[in-house]
Amino acid sequence: MTLIVESGYEFWNPIVWLITFAVVMVIVYFFRKRGEEKYKKGEEQAQIFLCGEEVPAAEQRQVRGGNAYWGFFETLKEYYDGVVRMHTGIVNDYVVWFVAVTAISAIILLIVKLVG
């Protein structure tokens, strides 16, 4: 069957996956259908409720992308300090990295030749 990607001992067939997905979706829809039916659009229950406080303007409500994953960065602070310092943005440093990688790989190959 050419529709299948075989990878040695597993295979991946998106058609089978899609059929399974559709079946699961039907089941989900079935459960969802059994929920409350009182909800109506445009009424008060569609409004934002903040314990009776006044709802702030759209700019204040918006979650900025820069605030995401704060804990992740805080945990990996040391790693990020190092990595960010590596990305200096100076074009000379780019050439330094190139020369360094070339030199290191050359030394590795040289050692391999001398050993083996």
Add this chain to the structure above:
Amino acid sequence: MSKIVRTVANQLMLFVLVFGLYVIVHGHVTPGGGFQGGAVIASGVVMLIVAFGSGQIKKSLRERRLSVVESSAALLFILVAFIGIGTVFFYNFLVGSRIFGDIPPTGTNPGNIWTGGVIPLMNVAVGLKVMAGLSAAVLALALFSGGEEIE
């Protein structure tokens, strides 16, 4: 620059042009060729820019015209290559024909200019392109560093 420099540059430009064209046209029998000759002529333009100032040269060497010359020269080069596609791309289809078609003897010869097939044509095309392109580049850089913006 002073009047002496301008006058001398004016007179010298003729010789620069002649020498450049000589290098371009004799590209297939002597050292040199399209790029070298074009660069010679462009260096003449540099001399004029130094002597007269970039603003003066800009008036006579229009950006638009240089661009047209450059594009058409490149087009000529590729078209000559394309015509050979009856056999293969870049095929020298002019050998044995009336235009640059003489077949020189293999080995030492006195240098017949009427040889080479498409190579002289391509040399001329490259020469025109380099001449226009380099002059435009140098002129743009000169205007640029003088504070003028060019399209």
Add this chain to the structure above:
Amino acid sequence: MAEILSGNFPLVAAIVLMGIGLYILIFRRNLIKIVMGIAILSSSVNLFLVTLGYRTGGIAPIYTEAPEGPMVLPVVQALVLTNIVIAVATSALILSLVIRIYRHTGSLDSKKSRRMKG
């Protein structure tokens, strides 16, 4: 030692030039000097290539009134000419970009004129 050096002198010169070019590219922060570094690197490769094409006793492959003798195969010469043309285009482009950078940032220092990092 002296014999090896004299025979391979152009190759040594090419390697030294390459070192100078890379040194400039690594340690000089002036943008114009970076352009010069690239030009020197390019010349070093050109010198290296031309040296490879040298054959003792060979003559230049131009048939017009050539002396008798074996001619060299002008492959490296063609390569070097191509590389020179490319180097001209590269330098012209980089110089125009340097002028633009200077206009925007007012600095020719690769550290001071950078806007992007991290």
Add this chain to the structure above:
Amino acid sequence: MATLIEHSSILIIAVPLLIAFLTPLIGMASKKARNVVVISSLAFVAFLVFTLARDVILNGIHIYTLGAMSPSLTIPEGIMRPVRIILEVDGVSVFMGIVVAIVSLVAVIYSLSAMKGETGQNKFYTLLLLMVGGTFGMVFTGDLFNLFVFLEITSISGAALIASRTRFADSQEGGFKYIVVSAVASLMVLFAISLLYAQYNLLNIGALAAAMQYTMLDRIALVILISAFAMKLGGVPMHMWLSDTYSVAPASITVLLITTSQASMYALMRMCFILYGVSLDLAVVGWIVIAIGILSMFIGVTMAVRQTDITRLIAYNCVCEAGFMLVGLGVGIAVLGDATVLRTYGTMAINGAIFHMINHALFEGLLFLVAGAIFYRIGTRDINQMGGLGHTMKLTAVFFLLGALASSGLPPFNGFASKILIYESVYQFNPILTIIGILVSIITLAVFVKAFFSAFTGPSLPKYEDVKEVPKTMIAAMTIFAVIIIIFGLFPGLVVDWIVRPATDALVNQASYIDAIRGAMP
């Protein structure tokens, strides 16, 4: 038709070059005619690529000699080696050709309205076509020096295109960094080529591969070639130019820059698999490539999470995806010498890497086009400034979601199909690599969740209330990518069978490449 196929390998390179110099002349007369000519020529090239691909996959390697009927036709006679420029098109070449053809067509369609307000459009299209022609040349040529020339053509035109919007300071800086890095990389490539020429007096890849002795100079040349091409494709730690460049170029150019990076990866594969082949220290070189790949995956994705500039974020994600391909290729190189291992999982790893190349070009291209569309409408790339754009730019939001899901390797999209090939084959080589890969995929999803939610969801901001959907041609360009992503996601088996597996077979079969060039010689 037979004549067309015979000449198609050169036509694919020459037609963009021809049209490139025709566009300024036509553009002076009429802009509409210029656009029509550019698009129709690229469509014609795409057609040629597909016919050539069919022919190469069915009938084997194409050899095309420029300027003469035979590769060794010289005056005086007796030079028994290929001295002319020879194009040698095999399975990998046509695979890359297909990638470039699709992407360049989409890029031109996108730039019709995206670049409408810019100055110097004639030159923009000239440079764009030069870049396309150069990329085709890089993947079709069979000659090392020709590879260098086309590499330089793409670098120079690419840098000019990156800096084409002269009013932005960071565009100029990006163009400068790109040309400096490219010039250094390609000069070092030329140095490596001259080291090879010094020993064998050959420039043809097939002939060089047959003569390869693997001496000390060859090792130095190999190291320089690997690190130079790794720099051009953005492997860590030589990736820093990539984020600076991709983030400031016009979106349609960024898409093309991805293909030139892919062409550099193609050149890396060509050097390792065909030029050196089994003669090199397979395990060591393989592990060097794997190390660059793992570093790219990890550092690329962790830097991507941190970014607040949307194109920069996608650019770092590009570094990460390039890491996946490098890992697959590295495993392929490491097991190249062992025929049984190669059959059990080596070819599968290379399959995954090659399949990931086309997927990468598609979904990263889609993401960059979406980022360009956002920039086109609201004029900023800062995520912190965005919000609620999904209310007005619904289609764009859907496209971004599609690209993001494909990029993070979620089923049933194409990214998953190629990543699972890499995971499972690499797992049999070394399980830790797969674990890192899956971890990286998860963080990739986190990256795009951040980007998507802060840009498209949330309450619609008052300052973006009158933002409209982007023009139709930009939507059309994005739709092409999206449709291909979905098709590749639904039928990965067909794609692998039709174009990926022939490419892998061509890569691991060094002898057939050498024989093809030998057969062309009298």
